[in-house]
Amino acid sequence: MRPVGHCTIGVLSGLSGVGVETIRYYEREGLMPPPARSASGYRMYGPDDRSRLVFVRRARELGFTLDQVRRLLDLADERAGSCQQAQGVAAAQLREIRRKLADLRRMERALNGAVAACSGGTMPRCPLIEALAAA
Amino acid sequence: MRPVGHCTIGVLSGLSGVGVETIRYYEREGLMPPPARSASGYRMYGPDDRSRLVFVRRARELGFTLDQVRRLLDLADERAGSCQQAQGVAAAQLREIRRKLADLRRMERALNGAVAACSGGTMPRCPLIEALAAA
DNA sequence: GGTTGACCCTGTAGGGACTACAGGGTCCAG
DNA sequence: CTGGACCCTGTAGTCCCTACAGGGTCAACC
Ligand SMILES: [Zn+2]
Ligand SMILES: [Zn+2]
Ligand SMILES: [Zn+2]
Ligand SMILES: [Zn+2]
Numbered sequence: 001m002r003p004v005g006h007c008t009i010g011v012l013s014g015l016s017g018v019g020v021e022t023i024r025y026y027e028r029e030g031l032m033p034p035p036a037r038s039a040s041g042y043r044m045y046g047p048d049d050r051s052r053l054v055f056v057r058r059a060r061e062l063g064f065t066l067d068q069v070r071r072l073l074d075l076a077d078e079r080a081g082s083c084q085q086a087q088g089v090a091a092a093q094l095r096e097i098r099r100k101l102a103d104l105r106r107m108e109r110a111l112n113g114a115v116a117a118c119s120g121g122t123m124p125r126c127p128l129i130e131a132l133a134a135a
Numbered sequence: 136m137r138p139v140g141h142c143t144i145g146v147l148s149g150l151s152g153v154g155v156e157t158i159r160y161y162e163r164e165g166l167m168p169p170p171a172r173s174a175s176g177y178r179m180y181g182p183d184d185r186s187r188l189v190f191v192r193r194a195r196e197l198g199f200t201l202d203q204v205r206r207l208l209d210l211a212d213e214r215a216g217s218c219q220q221a222q223g224v225a226a227a228q229l230r231e232i233r234r235k236l237a238d239l240r241r242m243e244r245a246l247n248g249a250v251a252a253c254s255g256g257t258m259p260r261c262p263l264i265e266a267l268a269a270a
Numbered sequence: 271g272g273t274t275g276a277c278c279c280t281g282t283a284g285g286g287a288c289t290a291c292a293g294g295g296t297c298c299a300g
Numbered sequence: 301c302t303g304g305a306c307c308c309t310g311t312a313g314t315c316c317c318t319a320c321a322g323g324g325t326c327a328a329c330c
Contacts, residue, residue, distance in 0.1 A: 010305090010306065019288085019289080022287085022288065022289085024308095024309095025287075025289090038296095040296055040308090041296090042296080051268060054268075061242070062242050062246050063242050063246075065286080066287070067286095072264065072267065075261075076264045076268065079259070082261055083253060083255055083263075084255050086263050087255045087263060090246060090249060090250045090253070094246050094247060097239055097242055097246065100239055101236070101243060104235055104236045107232050108229070108232050108233065108236060111197050111198075111225060111228060111229050115225045118222050121218055124215075126210075126217060126218045126221050126222075128225055129207065129217070129221055132190050132197075132207065133189075133190050133211065143277080144278075145276090154317085154318080155278090156317075156319075157316085159279095160316075160317060160318090175279090175324080176278080176324085176325090177277090177279080177326095178279090200315080200316090201315080201316070
């Protein structure tokens with residue numbers, strides 16, 4: 001019942017916001033199924049492919065790894081008992097994001113302090129450099 | 136006038152908190168100078184090497200790329216008129232960190248909302264999954 | 271004096287998630 | 301019928317390490 005694919009990889013790229021080379025990479029990695037091919041071997045995509053690819057893009061934008069995206073796609077395909085597992089994957093990613101946020105906040109504070117201490121003039125010794133060198 | 140190197144790569148690794156393989160990698164990449172060698176070919180490091188390596192580690196912890204670290208090291212070596220350039224490098228990195236912080240905060244909000252919407256039970260359709268799939 | 275075992279050496283390959291060719295083939299508009 | 305935009309496969313590069321593989325060296329212990 002799926003309509004046969006009717007757009008090329010370049011058009012799909014425009015529609016989904018995912019680069020052409022990246023789409024082919026996702027296919028190699030098993031995130032996107034091998035699409036139908038035209039007589040001359042061109043990949044031909046249908047609406048299902050577009051939905052799936054947008055799903056992947058959104059998940060990547062939220063920082064999920066390709067492995068996590070694969071798992072989420074499996075769960076989305078199954079459509080049964082998926083909720084708890086999906087929540088597990090998302091919660092893990094949320095923890096990871098919060099860890100990175102804490103790291104970046106620390107980095108921001110430290111670097112901001114060092115940049116503020118440096119006047120930007122031609123002083124012989126730069127407090128910015130010294131902040132990195134000193135104990 | 137530099138004292139001849141007197142510690143091995145493993146000891147330097149312990150002193151600096153940088154892995155042995157990473158130190159050799161930094162040498163290949165030109166961040167660390169080729170050290171003196173013992174009669175049997177072991178790398179022998181002195182206090183200057185240790186300072187330099189700690190500098191690299193600190194800069195990496197603040198998110199500078201190896202290229203940026205190279206530039207900062209050059210400026211630190213020159214010890215003249217470096218301030219403005221060092222501030223430029225650091226300011227660029229600070230902008231980058233703030234960009235990443237904004238990204239992560241957006242991700243955290245979105246993902247937190249999705250996880251909260253998902254009860255974790257065995258409902259037929261998971262709002263978390265749908266948030267990724269829907270427009 | 272021999273034998274562990276921890277260390278050191280070089281060189282190469284892997285990882286994650288792309289990205290960029292190189293060297294071709296296809297399609298369509300002018 | 302020709303130019304240029306698209307598509308194909310396959311391979312190699314990016315960044316920053318990390319992990320071998322296959323050796324050599326050194327100090328301690330029995
Ligand atoms: Zn300064
Ligand atoms: Zn759910
Ligand atoms: Zn070409
Ligand atoms: Zn070995």
